Amino acid sequence: MFDFYFELPLWLRLVLQGTAVILVLFPLAAACSMAERKVSAWIQGRPGPNRTIAPFLTWIPGIQIFQKLGLFQLAADGGKFTFKEDPIPGHVNKFYFVLAPIASMIPALTTVAFVPFGAYFTQLADGTIQALPIALTNLDVGLLAVFALGSLGVYSLILAGWASNSKYPFLGGVRASAQLISYELSMTLSVLPVFLWVNAPGMPGTLSLFDVVQTQSQPGFWGGMWYVFLMPVSAFIFLVALFAETNRQPFDMPESEADLVGGFHTEYGAFKWSLFFVAEYAHMIVGSGIFCLLFLGGWNPLPWVPLQTVTDLIGITGNPLLSGLLAITLFLGKVGFFIFFFMWVRWTLPRFRYDQVMKLGWQKLLPLSIANLIVYALVIAWLETR
Amino acid sequence: MAVVTVERKPLTLWERTYLPNIAAGLATTFKRMVKPVETLEYPEVRPEIPKGYRGVPTLVYDPNGREKCVSCQLCEFVCPPKAIRITPGEIPTEDPNAHVEKRPQEFKIDMLRCIYCGMCQEVCPEEAIWLQQQYSMTGYTREEMVNDKKRLYELGGTLPDEHFKWDKKKAAEQAAAHGGAHH
Numbered sequence: 001m002f003d004f005y006f007e008l009p010l011w012l013r014l015v016l017q018g019t020a021v022i023l024v025l026f027p028l029a030a031a032c033s034m035a036e037r038k039v040s041a042w043i044q045g046r047p048g049p050n051r052t053i054a055p056f057l058t059w060i061p062g063i064q065i066f067q068k069l070g071l072f073q074l075a076a077d078g079g080k081f082t083f084k085e086d087p088i089p090g091h092v093n094k095f096y097f098v099l100a101p102i103a104s105m106i107p108a109l110t111t112v113a114f115v116p117f118g119a120y121f122t123q124l125a126d127g128t129i130q131a132l133p134i135a136l137t138n139l140d141v142g143l144l145a146v147f148a149l150g151s152l153g154v155y156s157l158i159l160a161g162w163a164s165n166s167k168y169p170f171l172g173g174v175r176a177s178a179q180l181i182s183y184e185l186s187m188t189l190s191v192l193p194v195f196l197w198v199n200a201p202g203m204p205g206t207l208s209l210f211d212v213v214q215t216q217s218q219p220g221f222w223g224g225m226w227y228v229f230l231m232p233v234s235a236f237i238f239l240v241a242l243f244a245e246t247n248r249q250p251f252d253m254p255e256s257e258a259d260l261v262g263g264f265h266t267e268y269g270a271f272k273w274s275l276f277f278v279a280e281y282a283h284m285i286v287g288s289g290i291f292c293l294l295f296l297g298g299w300n301p302l303p304w305v306p307l308q309t310v311t312d313l314i315g316i317t318g319n320p321l322l323s324g325l326l327a328i329t330l331f332l333g334k335v336g337f338f339i340f341f342f343m344w345v346r347w348t349l350p351r352f353r354y355d356q357v358m359k360l361g362w363q364k365l366l367p368l369s370i371a372n373l374i375v376y377a378l379v380i381a382w383l384e385t386r
Numbered sequence: 387m388a389v390v391t392v393e394r395k396p397l398t399l400w401e402r403t404y405l406p407n408i409a410a411g412l413a414t415t416f417k418r419m420v421k422p423v424e425t426l427e428y429p430e431v432r433p434e435i436p437k438g439y440r441g442v443p444t445l446v447y448d449p450n451g452r453e454k455c456v457s458c459q460l461c462e463f464v465c466p467p468k469a470i471r472i473t474p475g476e477i478p479t480e481d482p483n484a485h486v487e488k489r490p491q492e493f494k495i496d497m498l499r500c501i502y503c504g505m506c507q508e509v510c511p512e513e514a515i516w517l518q519q520q521y522s523m524t525g526y527t528r529e530e531m532v533n534d535k536k537r538l539y540e541l542g543g544t545l546p547d548e549h550f551k552w553d554k555k556k557a558a559e560q561a562a563a564h565g566g567a568h569h
Contacts, residue, residue: 042419047427348411 017136018113025112029281030274032339034074039343049073078274086270089164096163101268101275104156107149108282114142114149115289116210118299118327119307120320131217131308133210134324142209143195146290147188150245153283154180157247157254157264160276164267172263175354176254179244182361183251187241189369190234193376194227194294209290213298217306224304228295233372235295237365242287244361247280249346253357288338289331296334299327440504440517443495444542445535448550452483453539454514457490461506461515469499470506485556493535497523516542 005013034049041048049070057063057072066072088094116135124130139145154176161173198215199205216226228235244251255263262268265276292298300306307327316322352360400406426433435441448454457474475491477484506515520541525531533541 039419042423043415045418045421045424047423047425344412344415345408348415349408 014136021112021136022109025109025282025285026278029108029278029285030078031074032281032284033077033277034070035339036343036346038070039340040347043344043347052076081271081274084270086272089267091165092267093163093165096159097267098272100156100160100163101272101279103159104153104276104279105282107152107156108279108286111146111149111286112282112289113137114139114145114209115286116142116213116293116298117289117331118324119210119213120324120327121308121311122320129308131214134328135210138208138210141207143191143207143212143290143294146209146286147184150283150286151180151184153279156276156279160268161254161264164264166267168260168262169264169266172254172256172260172266175256175260176247176264179247179251179253179357179361182358183241183244183365186237186361186365186369187245189366189373190237190241191294192373193231193234193380196377196380197227197230209293209298213293213300216297217300217308219306221304224300224306226295226297226300226303229303231295231372231376233368234376235291237369237372238291238294240365242291243342243345244357246283246287246342248284248342250349250351251357252351253354256351256354258351284339284342285335288335288342291338292331292334299331301330435519435521439519439521440502440507442497442518442520442523442533442541443500443502443504443506443515443538444518444520445493445514445538446516446542446545447539448547449544450550450553451544452486452552453489454512454547455490455493456486456488456512456514457493458488458511460509460511464505464509466503466505467499467501469496469501470494471496483552485559486552490535493538495533495538497531497533498528513545513547516545518542 008016038048047068050068050073052070052073053063053067054072054075088097113136116133116138118134119131120134121129121131157176158173161169161171161176164170194212195205195207198212212227216224218224243249247254253263255265257263260266265273268276297303301310307323307330311323311326316326445453445455457472459472459474462470462472471492471494472490473492474488477486477489483489502517504517507517518541523531
């Protein structure tokens with residue numbers, strides 16, 4: 001049925017796949033901004049934006065649901081950001097000022113290439129069923145690539161802060177870089193135990209995110225266990241560092257609208273400003289995706305219940321399209337919950353002071369992640385040599 | 387009063403991680419989120435105005451449909467921002483209310499000047515001017531913001547009366563005129 005697709009040249013297929021992913025991720029990131037407004041409204045006992053509607057659509061029955069959810073407000077905001085005047089202040093370094101929002105989009109949309117968002121099953125010639133990843137690229141260095149590209153995101157903040165050529169954006173840029181360095185360390189150290197567990201000594205090693213999920217989909221008590229149960233401290237450190245990396249509350253030091261006006265984006269407006277925020281939400285989506293892959297079993301519906309059990313149960317294991325769609329839905333559901341969690345935390349916790357952020361990063365999380373790594377390394381070494 | 391020294395307990399290690407309080411905070415916000423919203427969606431849903439609310443000043447009729455204002459102009463004189471302008475007029479003798487003698491020919495309250503102080507209501511000997519529940523006055527021009535007599539009675543309507551003082555006066559006069567025949 002889909003053979004014609006596989007007869008297309010490889011480069012065209014890759015372009016189509018990449019475009020499809022970006023066409024999903026970009027509006028999803030924009031929709032997150034509306035979700036943010038709605039969640040904040042509900043938490044504060046308000047209905048949130050619920051009035052906007054295009055007048056020529058009002059005759060459609062049931063469209064009021066989308067009106068109440070603010071979907072048309074989102075479109076109106078998008079249109080406003082796209083078409084409103086976009087002045088460039090006279091005192092900025094124009095080239096870098098324009099470059100910064102573009103630079104923020106590049107890592108945000110690139111990292112998604114390494115995230116597998118599902119798996120489907122095919123029957124090999126000898127009858128065994130093999131799971132294959134649904135991803136743009138399934139690199140063996142998947143997580144490393146995500147970390148390498150994801151941390152480039154802060155360059156756009158530094159660039160924006162510096163190119164704006166005024167005090168508050170500059171302070172925001174400085175804070176962004178300091179915060180990123182502080183939390184990148186604990187984040188990387190916190191995922192090392194996962195890969196110590198996944199990779200057996202003497203075997204070909206992997207940093208592939210798909211393989212991490214596959215090791216959480218095995219039969220048995222230890223095989224089906226999600227790593228959040230096996231390594232709760234790792235998961236916790238990773239989550240906290242993820243909040244800091246994506247500049248979310250309570251770690252939104254680079255913005256700090258209370259003390260830095262708007263931080264790095266003080267001088268920005270209109271479309272350039274919205275690009276920063278789409279990038280921030282894209283980082284959140286990718287970051288939540290990686291958390292789900294590493295610690296929450298990716299597209300497995302429940303702990304100890306791998307995807308294949310469910311597809312066998314409803315008899316769609318042999319159907320790559322349906323099993324793939326089910327996997328993607330489960331994965332996006334988990335990611336959606338984490339997006340909600342990010343917002344939930346934002347409207348619950350007050351912001352840390354800058355010195356508290358530094359203290360937490362260097363004096364609490366970093367020693368904790370090192371201790372965590374040592375403990376797991378020793379335990380795993382003991383298990384392997386037993 | 388005796389001073390009670392409350393012992394300040396040091397935080398336990400678990401408490402110092404902030405985690406219990408973060409979880410409690412998340413629970414609080416989540417509970418708030420699933421509760422129904424408290425916002426009134428204003429133009430469609432109007433707030434309930436409490437009794438005794440002092441909104442826009444209005445003129446009222448008595449239960450018999452007589453306009454209570456006798457254009458004594460006390461409210462005009464007492465009005466601190468000089469928002470009220472009254473043109474007094476006489477009631478013609480063929481009118482059933484001729485015994486009241488006077489009523490306003492025109493009564494204007496400039497709502498751009500009015501400060502809703504309620505002194506007009508307080509000073510009125512006839513209980514004819516009332517600050518009622520109307521709280522939203524809008525207009526596109528300055529002229530629209532001046533309430534004339536017709537508009538004031540539309541806003542005011544009829545309020546119950548306890549005294550019917552002019553009816554009593556008329557009855558007393560008639561009785562006196564009747565009784566006077568004996569003298």
